Amino acid sequence: MTDSQTTVGPLGTNPTAPAPAGVRTAADVVTPEVVAQLTRGVVGSGRTANHTPFTGEKLADLPESTPEDVATAFERARAAQPTWAATPVRQRAAVLLRFHDLVLQRQAEILDLIQLETGKARLHAHEEVQAVAVVARHYGRKAPSYLRPKRHTGAVPVLTKVSELRQPRGVVGHISPWNYPLELSVGDALPAFVTGNAVVMKPDTETALTALWARDLLIEAGLPAEVFQVVLGDGPVVGPAVVKHADYVSFTGSTRTGREVAQAAAARLIGVTLELGGKNAMLVLHDADIEKAAAGAARACFSSAGQLCISIERLYVHESVADAFVERFAARTKALRLGSALAYGADMGSLVGEAQLETVKRHVEEAVAKGAKLVAGGVHRPDIGPLFYEPTILEGVEAPMAVCTEETFGPVVSLYRFTEEEEAIGLANATPYGLNSSVWTRDAKRGHQVAARLRTGTVNINEGYASAYGSVQSPMGGMKDSGLGRRHGSEGILKYTEGQTIAQQRLMPIGPAFGMDDEKYAAFMSRSLRVMKSLHLR
Structure with a gap:
């Protein structure tokens, strides 16, 4: 048994054992009455x-269209x-x-x-x-x-x-x-x-x-x-x-x-x-608060078991702080509690389906076989539930490993070290995706300068994804292969409308009038256009 197996998942439960007294189960929540009420629409x-990933059991019979x-x-x-x-x-x-x-x-x-x-x-x-x-x-x-x-x-x-x-x-x-x-x-x-x-x-x-x-x-x-x-x-x-x-x-x-x-x-x-899709990057600069960055990385990489379009799958860490960061990040990752109870307390849940599990296993196993190092995780946990997989950190990932460029959409992050910010920015942008990114630094000005050079629809400074996504007055969406259009803010509502212009003309038409011939009208409009420019009309 590996260290990660012994230290990850103290909240894990046996899906085949009877639920403890007072703990809600799927049968308690998804009753025939609830299903009948909801499926009327x-x-x-x-x-x-449909089925629950926690155990694989059927939740409800549903109408199919x-x-x-x-x-x-x-x-x-x-x-x-x-x-x-x-x-x-x-x-x-x-x-x-x-x-x-x-x-x-x-x-x-x-x-x-x-x-x-x-x-x-x-x-x-x-x-x-x-x-x-x-x-x-x-x-x-x-x-x-x-x-x-x-x-x-x-x-x-x-x-x-x-x-x-x-x-x-x-x-x-x-x-x-x-x-x-x-x-x-x-x-x-x-x-x-x-x-x-x-x-x-x-x-x-x-x-x-x-x-x-x-x-x-x-x-x-x-x-x-x-x-x-x-x-x-x-x-x-x-x-x-x-x-x-x-x-x-x-x-x-x-x-x-x-x-x-x-x-x-x-x-x-x-x-x-x-x-x-996304292959989102997090940059930890040389002056970052390492404790905060490690805690932020654990949230950014493993929320919803990494099944989040804006979660982090690539970590670029400055060489001068890389050892300290890896030590703290790995410790936090190995301490994450896996669980399936309908209650607060677990730090990470299950993958949603067999296809996601197979992608995660394929990416990790191929990377390790080709020379990548497992810093944490890398273990399927059927003892907790059929689709649980430990939060995983890889180092030494490089092309053509699939995990290097393909979206994993699971609890797996690849860590890379860099020496120059220019290098890190180039590597972060070297992907067809452009959904979200993250920059960690104590220098707010530097953080904004780096953020402005990242080709992603949202960039978070000293946060992984929530600060930009939660700022709903501002647009959120992807560049490049990560999408078209935006949610949130004015763009997120006006996209659902058609703009309609209604123009009412008064006193005279936009054309020759009051006895003007075409030449006089053209001269009149030319003078009018010059006047409008001099008046700074827009």
């Missing part, structure tokens, strides 16, 4: 099921959308604020569901509650100002009166993944609703109960039920049907699938937002 004529069911869902949403769009924006925003309160009041319910469906630790499930509450509060407060009609200077000042309106797109097709089933489903849909759109959502089947719980709560908060339709089924079957009928598509998932969604949307000339 699914348009589906077939049957499917066909392409025809998807078409029906869009018909229902499209019929309901005009009435919702005609509802004053402040009333729509009030739904989000009531939803905010309900999520916080009833968080114990959703934390249980998130844990059971994703296998993540309870604290990491709570990150989703935090994220959704922040987004609901932000757009609940700010949507009226984001959507308020704006006046602009017209083509001819005084004579041309111009206003800009924001019109809803219609019915948004929303395809969300399994890893953050609350935040990436309803969290991304909230700005679509508040702008007056209806939504047809396809959550991942394995985490569908979480999305359906959120739908139920939004309806309780005042959202018309028909405005929020849900379809379930295999991605290659249901996903294209969603894109086929949508007026706009929001997709979070792999880069490969994102390209297919983008091509299908382009063929229909509809807009699309894509948040895709």
